[in-house]
Amino acid sequence: MTIPQRQSSDLSLLRMVPPLPQQYMSPASLPMIRPNPAYLPPGCLISPASINSNFGYNILPAHYFSQFHQKPCPLFPDNSSFTNESCSNGQSEMPFFGFAGTVWDSKSKKPCNCTKSQCLKLYCDCFANGDICSNCKCINCCNNVEHETDRFKAIKTCLDRNPEAFRPKIGNGKLGEIKGRHNKGCNCKRSGCLKNYCECYEAKIMCSSTCKCIGCKNYEGSPERKTVMTTGCYDDDTSSNLLKHNTPKARCKQNRCPLACITFDVIEATCACLLAQAEEAEKEGYSVYQAEQMILEEFGQCLTQIVQSTLKSGGL
């Protein structure tokens, strides 16, 4: 498939968006570089990457800020430095993360029972969801207003380890994510992905090619899944488990699933072809109907090429 060169156009639907920055570090010798808030993922805000420095930023889920600040604070003070005055409401010694005593909506949250993590690790659902503990049964909890410093450090540690740590696990429409799909994929081995141990199953979605699970039964057309959906129970007969190698990827190949050959590159190339057709139609001044026809024909050709190239490579 040849990818046509994009021409300038005012077609706005298929505009490419710049990659989303996750963390910005600027060396002391360089001028401060501000992340452009316009490129942030939806619902995310920017914070300084270090408590005691002005250098670098982290992106945090907005709900952290909603907890920390009753009043919205400006992302960047005019002088580019993060001062207590600039953001806190006077209750915090932290430049950006002072709790504002937000009242927790206890109805929407399941209480945790953490005993050893102090609710400051991702083991804790409250912490992982960006919530403070309230009405929980946890022991030695530090995920609260009284321990805001520890909490901030814990958040930063998590973000240092994984900048995506507080992103929703299920794709929510971010560029490159697929809605209703676990972004990281599960790693289940014994549950058949049909128990709540499985993050995919718990989220009521099917496992995908990103999962590394073994013996997966959480896929479209799975008889076990149908049974679970109708009866609500899953009888795991491990002795007759003939699907030890039933991973989503392997199944994809066995079932000749189109996902096996439709990679992101293929999708990108297809979109480029369709876009070129749209631009051509626009340039020639064709009607909407004619443009649609051209695009559909192009799409058909793309599909044909995908199938042919996959057949050649033995993928199907």
Add this chain to the structure above:
DNA sequence: GAGTTTGAAACT
């Protein structure tokens, strides 16, 4: 409600 199983997160 105590004990077991499970898989994600954290650690080495």
Add this chain to the structure above:
DNA sequence: CAGTTTCAAACTC
């Protein structure tokens, strides 16, 4: 980065 340990939720009895 793979293997191991820790952890808390899900599950079973």
